[in-house]
Amino acid sequence: xxxxxxxxxxxxxxxxxxxxxxxxxxxxxxxxxxxxxxxxxxxxxxxxxxxxxxxxxxxxxxxxxxxxxxxxxxxxxxxxxxxxxxxxxxxxxxxxxxxxxxxxxxxxxxxxxxxxxxxxxxxxxxxxxxxxxxxxxxxxxxxxxxxxxxxxxxxxxxxxxxxxxxxxxxxxxxxxxxxxxxxxxxxxxxxxxxxxxxxxxxxxxxxxxxxxxxxxxxxxxxxxxxxxxxxxxxxxxxxxxxxxxxxxxxxxxxxxxxxxxxxxxxxxxxxxxxxxxxxxxxxxxxxxxxxxxxxxxxxxxxxxxxxxxxxxxxxxxxxxxxxxxxxxxxxxxxxxxxxxxxxxxxxxxxxxxxxxxxxxxxxxxxxxxxxxxxxxxxxxxxxxxxxxxxxxxxxxxxxxxxxxxxxxxxxxxxxxxxxxxxxxxxxxxxxxxxxxxxxxxxxxxxxxxxxxxxxxxxxxxxxxxxxxxxxxxxxxxxxxxxxxxxxxxxxxxxxxxxxxxxxxxxxxxxxxxxxxxxxxxxxxxxxxxxxxxxxxxxx
Amino acid sequence: xxxxxxxxxxxxxxxxxxxxxxxxxxxxxxxxxxxxxxxxxxxxxxxxxxxxxxxxxxxxxxxxxxxxxxxxxxxxxxxxxxxxxxxxxxxxxxxxxxxxxxxxxxxxxxxxxxxxxxxxxxxxxxxxxxxxxxxxxxxxxxxxxxxxxxxxxxxxxxxxxxxxxxxxxxxxxxxxxxxxxxxxxxxxxxxxxxxxxxxxxxxxxxxxxxxxxxxxxxxxxxxxxxxxxxxxxxxxxxxxxxxxxxxxxxxxxxxxxxxxxxxxxxxxxxxxxxxxxxxxxxxxxxxxxxxxxxxxxxxxxxxxxxxxxxxxxxxxxxxxxxxxxxx
Numbered sequence: 001x002x003x004x005x006x007x008x009x010x011x012x013x014x015x016x017x018x019x020x021x022x023x024x025x026x027x028x029x030x031x032x033x034x035x036x037x038x039x040x041x042x043x044x045x046x047x048x049x050x051x052x053x054x055x056x057x058x059x060x061x062x063x064x065x066x067x068x069x070x071x072x073x074x075x076x077x078x079x080x081x082x083x084x085x086x087x088x089x090x091x092x093x094x095x096x097x098x099x100x101x102x103x104x105x106x107x108x109x110x111x112x113x114x115x116x117x118x119x120x121x122x123x124x125x126x127x128x129x130x131x132x133x134x135x136x137x138x139x140x141x142x143x144x145x146x147x148x149x150x151x152x153x154x155x156x157x158x159x160x161x162x163x164x165x166x167x168x169x170x171x172x173x174x175x176x177x178x179x180x181x182x183x184x185x186x187x188x189x190x191x192x193x194x195x196x197x198x199x200x201x202x203x204x205x206x207x208x209x210x211x212x213x214x215x216x217x218x219x220x221x222x223x224x225x226x227x228x229x230x231x232x233x234x235x236x237x238x239x240x241x242x243x244x245x246x247x248x249x250x251x252x253x254x255x256x257x258x259x260x261x262x263x264x265x266x267x268x269x270x271x272x273x274x275x276x277x278x279x280x281x282x283x284x285x286x287x288x289x290x291x292x293x294x295x296x297x298x299x300x301x302x303x304x305x306x307x308x309x310x311x312x313x314x315x316x317x318x319x320x321x322x323x324x325x326x327x328x329x330x331x332x333x334x335x336x337x338x339x340x341x342x343x344x345x346x347x348x349x350x351x352x353x354x355x356x357x358x359x360x361x362x363x364x365x366x367x368x369x370x371x372x373x374x375x376x377x378x379x380x381x382x383x384x385x386x387x388x389x390x391x392x393x394x395x396x397x398x399x400x401x402x403x404x405x406x407x408x409x410x411x412x413x414x415x416x417x418x419x420x421x422x423x424x425x426x427x428x429x430x431x432x433x434x435x436x437x438x439x440x441x442x443x444x445x446x447x448x449x450x451x452x453x454x455x456x457x458x459x460x461x462x463x464x465x466x467x468x469x470x471x472x473x474x475x476x477x478x479x480x481x482x483x484x485x486x487x488x489x490x491x492x493x494x495x496x497x498x499x500x501x502x503x504x505x506x507x508x509x510x511x512x513x514x515x516x517x518x519x520x521x522x523x524x525x526x527x528x529x530x531x532x533x534x535x536x537x538x539x
Numbered sequence: 540x541x542x543x544x545x546x547x548x549x550x551x552x553x554x555x556x557x558x559x560x561x562x563x564x565x566x567x568x569x570x571x572x573x574x575x576x577x578x579x580x581x582x583x584x585x586x587x588x589x590x591x592x593x594x595x596x597x598x599x600x601x602x603x604x605x606x607x608x609x610x611x612x613x614x615x616x617x618x619x620x621x622x623x624x625x626x627x628x629x630x631x632x633x634x635x636x637x638x639x640x641x642x643x644x645x646x647x648x649x650x651x652x653x654x655x656x657x658x659x660x661x662x663x664x665x666x667x668x669x670x671x672x673x674x675x676x677x678x679x680x681x682x683x684x685x686x687x688x689x690x691x692x693x694x695x696x697x698x699x700x701x702x703x704x705x706x707x708x709x710x711x712x713x714x715x716x717x718x719x720x721x722x723x724x725x726x727x728x729x730x731x732x733x734x735x736x737x738x739x740x741x742x743x744x745x746x747x748x749x750x751x752x753x754x755x756x757x758x759x760x761x762x763x764x765x766x767x768x769x770x771x772x773x774x775x776x777x778x779x780x781x782x783x784x785x786x787x788x789x790x791x792x793x794x795x796x797x798x799x800x801x802x803x804x805x806x807x808x809x810x811x812x813x814x815x816x817x818x819x820x821x822x823x824x825x826x827x828x829x830x831x832x833x834x835x836x837x838x839x840x841x842x843x844x845x846x847x848x849x850x851x852x853x854x855x856x857x858x859x860x861x862x863x864x865x866x
Binding site: 037055058059062064088089091092093095096097099100102103104105106107108110111114119328331332334336337338339343345346347349350351352353354355356357358360361362363364365367370371372375376402406459463465466469470473492495496499500507510511514517518521522524525528529 | 591592595596598599602603605606607608609610612613623624625627628629630670671672674675677678682684687690694695696697699700701702703704705706707708709710711712719720733734736737738739740741744769770771773794797798800801804805816819820823824831834835838841842845846849850
């Protein structure tokens, strides 16, 4: 609200500026900005408005009214902020906040929503989309269909068919757009070109054969009327679906077998004996995903061991890197030692290399039959570094120790050196042995300063996707689980694999797993903020 | 030690490195509280030397060997003209740059494209992050407004939830955007950069906020009296004075983006659009791809800029912070 640039940082309570002060500030602003600044501002806003207008237009034509309204609203607010003489803080915060809200806050909330849906392979879209794709996938050529001469046409990359029906009328349509009558240029009783579309030449037709044979242009708005398809790009035939959709009853009937599939609220047409027609559609399933994750035995067991391993992995990683780092910091914190700088630079190198590369290299070195460690260091042994469930865990921890100790080394070195010497001297004068000095004085002081970093390190390792995925890919694979999960998977890599790998993608279940991570991360944050009093100190 | 809890792991390094240098320059000789040492000439005793510092060298050599083992291995196999993993086991048995040429010219592996993509995505993300973060940090540091404390707290809290946790939702959001606006949706680098910028107001803003607070407000006042408006103060004074922290944030963001796999692998589908992290990981995890030394060559080339930046970053931070940009 107020615009006191000159307010000294940290003084409270802030005073409202008087009217005179505000006017003075405005005059100063106006005097300093100049025309150039104003022009730049106008230019940016003009570009932004143009983009927003275009976006809103596209969305409105697609029927996305809510999103279009949101885009317009955001654009209006941005304009208001930057044209207003006040709202100074908002001018500086708006750009970052827009990105933050869309790509961080919204997606977190959206994850929570997806966890309550059946979103995934086979349940990707709306019911209408499911109906049309079911009908399209069961199209069969009508035995005595008339032959329709066609010309393949293109509009901005979308292929369509220009059809001449037996009455001599020209019709055009695409996969999504049913046939509509048009005024076409006729040649020998066949439509060959139409305004707004480019007719494909014979060579183009050959080049895009695959796309063209996939085309199925609906005959009318009613999916039961079938579609027109062309096997060769010059003649088309009528195809009708072997399924019949009854919109009023909400049922699909298989005309060849007579089976009736009805919508029983599970997001797919289901027959009396439980057989589902896929694709189905997306519905809210409530706590189904969560219930499934903990009660389905084949899912619950992986969830338990993955969760336990995630905690073990994060804890052991923090502990091992911290103690190794601390040990090294003590060892190399002796001024009498020569060449400490060289040791230090060389030991920091693992931290400087991108971790995805390091993990991939370690994976190669740990290869059971050809890897450097087995073949050279162990003289031809065949230690199953990455293929045995327990050895794989050890390997992951070892590689993560390699990746993480330099960081802890740097941090503890800094923390150790910031402990004043006189404390040590006083203790020594009082007769403390070096070990006592370390154990009773330095270590507690050190822990006070590095505890927040240890908590942050725990939170980081809890979601340390790269090292797991690149090194073992979560493997070895647990073949008894119905989802692609392995014995070294942590929660976040399990989420990734359930959602994006394997034969069927299950976004709903993956999001439900994400919620578990949210809860753990929230608990860690609460502990961290309690401990460090970060939030209280903010001013 | 880190005076302020700096949540990002890399940020802690900075704090550690800064303090370490600063302390090393001012402190006297003793370090561990050992008994005072006598520097009078005494005959050299191996035993005494060993118990004082010699054993430390042994620890150092062991640790350096551990730290360098994979690095030496990958450099060696990248120089090995023979391709396989087994062929790479004899370290430095053959030296040649064939594998570098292979990875750069293999028509199946668009390595140069990946490299360019990575540099592009990481640079734009770094610049965007610095700009958005600096704007926010300026307003938090220099202005008093309703909701300021809440805003600061929100930023600190939200940053605890990294974007990769919401990767499923990000994928679905971007594919929905892609349905309407293919230019910024799924399978575009612009879309990926936008997603990364969603994390711009996170730990980086907090880092910059702390640094902005150390610049005396009297400088702003002086400029204001001389007739500078808020925008001029920000662009011509504050941004110049805070250049060290801006460089640090840019480099941290750059390194983070180079290393980011989860979101990039989900959003970038075409091989031609992928970044190094995605491309190289998919390449080497393909069981049919057996050219280990070409991969090693790619890894060495990919790591070099980041390692260089990292070593440069350490020096720059220490120099920038201790020299004192403000008189």
